Structures are given as C-alpha cells and as structure tokens.
Amino acid sequence: MMRINADTGLCVGSGQCVLTEPAVFDQDGDGIVVLLTDHPSDETEAQVRDAITLCPSRALSILQE
Amino acid sequence: MTKSVSGELAGLQLPVERGCPFAPPDAYERLREQAPISKVRLTSGGEAWWVSGHEEGRAILADRRFSSDRRKDGFPLLNLDAAIQQQFRSQPQLMIGMDGAEHAAVRRPVIGEFTVKRLAALRPRIQDIVDHFIDDMLATDRRPVDLVQALSLPVPSLVICELLGVPYTDHDFFQSRTAVAVRRTSSSEDRRRALADLRAYIDDLVTRKESEPGDDLFGRQIARQRQQGALDHAGLVSLALLLLTAGHETTANMISLGVIGLLSHPEQLALVKADPGRTPMAVEELLRYFTITDTVTSRVATEDVEIGGVSIKAGEGVIVSSLSANWDPALFKNPAELDVERGARHHLAFGFGPHQCLGQNLARLELQIVFDTLFRRIPTLHLAAPAEGLPFKTDAVIYGVHELPVTW
Numbered sequence: 001m002m003r004i005n006a007d008t009g010l011c012v013g014s015g016q017c018v019l020t021e022p023a024v025f026d027q028d029g030d031g032i033v034v035l036l037t038d039h040p041s042d043e044t045e046a047q048v049r050d051a052i053t054l055c056p057s058r059a060l061s062i063l064q065e
Numbered sequence: 066m067t068k069s070v071s072g073e074l075a076g077l078q079l080p081v082e083r084g085c086p087f088a089p090p091d092a093y094e095r096l097r098e099q100a101p102i103s104k105v106r107l108t109s110g111g112e113a114w115w116v117s118g119h120e121e122g123r124a125i126l127a128d129r130r131f132s133s134d135r136r137k138d139g140f141p142l143l144n145l146d147a148a149i150q151q152q153f154r155s156q157p158q159l160m161i162g163m164d165g166a167e168h169a170a171v172r173r174p175v176i177g178e179f180t181v182k183r184l185a186a187l188r189p190r191i192q193d194i195v196d197h198f199i200d201d202m203l204a205t206d207r208r209p210v211d212l213v214q215a216l217s218l219p220v221p222s223l224v225i226c227e228l229l230g231v232p233y234t235d236h237d238f239f240q241s242r243t244a245v246a247v248r249r250t251s252s253s254e255d256r257r258r259a260l261a262d263l264r265a266y267i268d269d270l271v272t273r274k275e276s277e278p279g280d281d282l283f284g285r286q287i288a289r290q291r292q293q294g295a296l297d298h299a300g301l302v303s304l305a306l307l308l309l310t311a312g313h314e315t316t317a318n319m320i321s322l323g324v325i326g327l328l329s330h331p332e333q334l335a336l337v338k339a340d341p342g343r344t345p346m347a348v349e350e351l352l353r354y355f356t357i358t359d360t361v362t363s364r365v366a367t368e369d370v371e372i373g374g375v376s377i378k379a380g381e382g383v384i385v386s387s388l389s390a391n392w393d394p395a396l397f398k399n400p401a402e403l404d405v406e407r408g409a410r411h412h413l414a415f416g417f418g419p420h421q422c423l424g425q426n427l428a429r430l431e432l433q434i435v436f437d438t439l440f441r442r443i444p445t446l447h448l449a450a451p452a453e454g455l456p457f458k459t460d461a462v463i464y465g466v467h468e469l470p471v472t473w
C-alpha cells in the first residue's frame with residue numbers, strides 16, 4: 001500500500017495538493033499542508049501522484065509503494 | 066553538451082514581439098528545436114541561458130541552487146536601462162527577489178490568507194462583484210463596450226482592494242501607475258516616478274493601518290508582524306506593494322485574453338457553455354496558451370549545476386521561458402491548439418518552485434466565475450473587431466490587450 005509524506009518545512013502553501021485531492025490533503029490555517037491520511041486509498045492513488053508532481057516545492061513524496 | 070546558439074536572440078528585444086497574438090514569437094520554436102537549454106546573447110547586455118523545455122524549466126525553478134535575487138551579478142535583467150538596473154539593485158527586495166530562509170520568513174505569514182478554503186469562502190462575494198459589473202454592461206445602450214474597462218480591470222481591482230483593505234476609490238490612481246511601470250515604452254524617468262508614487266501611496270496606507278489595523282489582509286498582517294517581527298515598516302510596504310500590483314494587472318489581462326481565446330474558438334466555447342464543470346480545466350488551458358508572464362521566471366545560478374546535459378556555471382543567468390515551456394510539444398501535444406479538455410494543470414503560467422504565484426488560486430477563482438457568468442448572462446457576446454487586429458500588449462512585460470471591444 002502506498003504511503004506518503006509531507007514535509008511541512010518545504011511547503012509553500014500553494015494548495016495544489018488540496019485542489020487535486022481534497023480527500024487526502026488539506027491546509028492548516030497558516031496555509032501549510034496537512035495529510036488527512038498518509039495511506040491514500042487505491043481510488044485516490046492517481047490523484048495523489050498528480051498532486052506530488054504538481055507540488056511546486058517538492059514537499060510531497062512517496063515513502064513506500 | 067548542447068550546441069550553443071549564441072546570438073540567436075541578439076537584436077530581439079525581450080519581451081520578443083509575438084508575430085501572431087495567439088502564439089509565442091517564432092524565435093522561440095527555433096530555439097526549442099535546437100536545444101531545451103541554449104545560450105543566448107541579450108540586447109540588454111551579456112549572455113544568459115534560455116530554457117525552452119518544460120521539464121528543464123520545472124527542474125530549474127524547483128532547484129534552490131538558482132537564486133531569484135535580482136541584485137546578484139549575472140541575474141538576467143531584461144530590457145531595463147542602466148538607471149533602472151541601478152534602482153533595482155539598491156532598493157529593498159520584494160518577496161519575488163528573495164531566496165531561502167529570507168523568502169520563507171516573508172511568504173509564510175501570508176500564505177494562510179490564500180488557502181483554498183479561505184478563497185472558496187470569497188466565492189459569493191466575487192460572484193456579486195462580477196454580476197454587478199455585468200449588470201452595468203447590460204444596462205448601457207452604448208455598443209460596442211470595451212470589456213477591459215467594463216469588466217477585466219474592475220473585477221480583480223475591486224476583489225484585491227476588498228481583500229487587502231485598500232479603499233477602492235483609489236484604484237484609478239494605482240492602476241494608472243502600475244500600467245506605466247510595466248509598459249516597456251515608458252521612459253525610465255516615468256517608470257521611476259510611477260514606482261515612487263505607488264510606494265508613497267502604500268507607505269501612507271500602511272502607516273494609517275499601523276495605528277488602526279482593521280480586519281483585512283493588511284490589518285491582519287500588521288498585527289501578526291508585530292507579534293513575530295519578521296517585517297519592519299519598509300518590509301510591510303514592499304509586501305503590500307507586491308500584493309496590490311500583482312493582484313490586478315495579471316488577472317485583468319487573463320480575463321481579456323481568455324474571452325478573446327474562447328470567442329475565437331467557438332467549438333471550445335460551446336464545450337464550456339454546455340457544461341460549467343469544464344470551466345476549471347478551460348481556465349488552466351487558457352493560462353497555458355497565453356502564459357502572460359513569460360520571462361518573470363528568471364534566475365541566476367549560485368553554484369555550478371549540471372542540468373539537461375548542460376553545465377550552468379555559478380553566476381550565469383537563466384531565463385526560464387514559461388511561455389516556451391508551456392508550448393513544449395513533449396508535454397503538451399499540438400500546443401498551438403486551444404483545447405479546453407486537455408488537462409493542462411502542469412503548465413508553468415504561475416511559475417514553479419518556492420516562488421510559485423501566491424495568488425494563483427484567487428486568480429483561478431476569479432477567472433472561473435467571470436467566464437461562467439459572462440457567457441451565461443450574455444450568451445450572444447462577440448468581438449466587435451477582428452481578434453488579430455486588437456491592440457495586444459506586445460510592449461509590456463505582462464502580456465495582454467489594451468482594449469477589447471465587444472457587443473451582443
């Protein structure tokens with residue numbers, strides 16, 4: 001199962017992840033990424049991968065497949 | 066190592082004029098065909114790397130070994146005379162010219178204002194604003210109407226004024242000064258004066274808000290900065306200046322260009338009209354297609370970097386052409402085709418990396434609401450002059466159109 005990580009130190013709050021997959025990504029009040037789950041479901045996998053490439057600060061990564 | 070194409074851009078002043086208003090300058094394609102990264106000589110002096118490829122452009126913009134600091138030697142300052150270059154070097158940097166921790170310290174406190182959720186809450190108010198200006202359009206007997214004045218400029222101006230806490234009654238003043246500041250043909254004296262006027266206006270506004278902050282973005286920032294102390298008065302003025310000027314000129318141009326793009330491609334417009342669910346993707350495609358801030362994404366290398374088979378040396382300037390990247394057929398098949406169903410979200414119209422546009426989701430929201438509302442409420446809208454002959458802003462750093470006569 002896919003496991004993902006979000007590096008809040010790198011995040012620049014662009015919200016691309018939230019726009020792409022709101023079931024997995026959110027932003028806190030200060031705009032920084034929050035993972036709603038670090039084990040995205042199979043249904044959201046394609047979207048999650050898209051969010052990872054769209055993230056401008058490379059804050060998102062796949063830890064294990 | 067790629068072939069050097071030194072001299073290719075010599076004699077062409079950047080921004081290069083587009084031959085066709087709906088396509089990048091021809092030279093861009095020639096350069097891209099030669100190499101995704103090539104050396105070019107600049108008319109403003111010196112050489113720089115010209116990055117045409119989407120993949121290479123993204124890699125450079127996300128790579129922190131490239132600096133945004135416009136004061137650094139080697140930074141490709143395009144198109145600016147010596148006096149302006151000097152002013153650039155001596156003035157306090159705007160956020161867009163900062164790197165690393167310094168950049169993060171200024172950007173982080175503001176990003177909470179632009180979260181997807183926070184912006185979604187603005188939707189009804191933006192809808193009201195758009196409806197208001199369309200009501201005015203429909204109420205007039207005068208035709209054609211200049212859409213730039215009737216809708217493209219006032220919508221983002223009013224939205225950004227309300228968000229920031231700037232009295233909208235002052236918008237004529239800063240709109241005219243911004244226009245002078247970004248127009249290529251402005252004399253350096255006029256440009257300097259316009260920037261000084263803007264700074265003085267904002268300085269005054271920030272001073273007033275420092276004693277009475279109020280519940281708007283500037284007010285909240287002032288209160289927050291007081292607690293955290295990352296920015297002093299001058300820093301706040303720079304931040305305010307950037308947010309105010311970046312927030313209306315760009316969106317205004319994209320509204321006009323988007324309308325022209327859709328009206329000139331009726332089959333694409335029909336798709337959007339048939340299902341508003343397509344509007345967000347149409348907006349991405351229009352952003353890609355026009356890419357109005359082409360060379361704003363320039364950098365200077367702070368170390369030697371190997372990228373795309375090229376070795377870029379410390380101190381060498383890099384111009385990532387976001388327009389060229391967005392027309393890179395390696396990623397966007399048939400880039401010259403406006404295709405609202407393409408799924409163009411990987412475009413670089415908002416840049417990439419830590420500097421990616423802070424206001425991008427506000428811009429998206431405004432564009433979506435404007436296009437949906439305009440074509441729903443005025444379904445017979447059409448251009449009142451041939452698209453090719455419109456006064457496009459070939460003379461500006463930010464691409465757009467000066468006037469857009471429409472009728473219905």
Ligand code: SF4
Nearest residue numbers: 011012014015017055
């Ligand atoms: S896309 Fe990246 S930078 Fe933007 S909010 Fe998500 S994690 Fe942060």
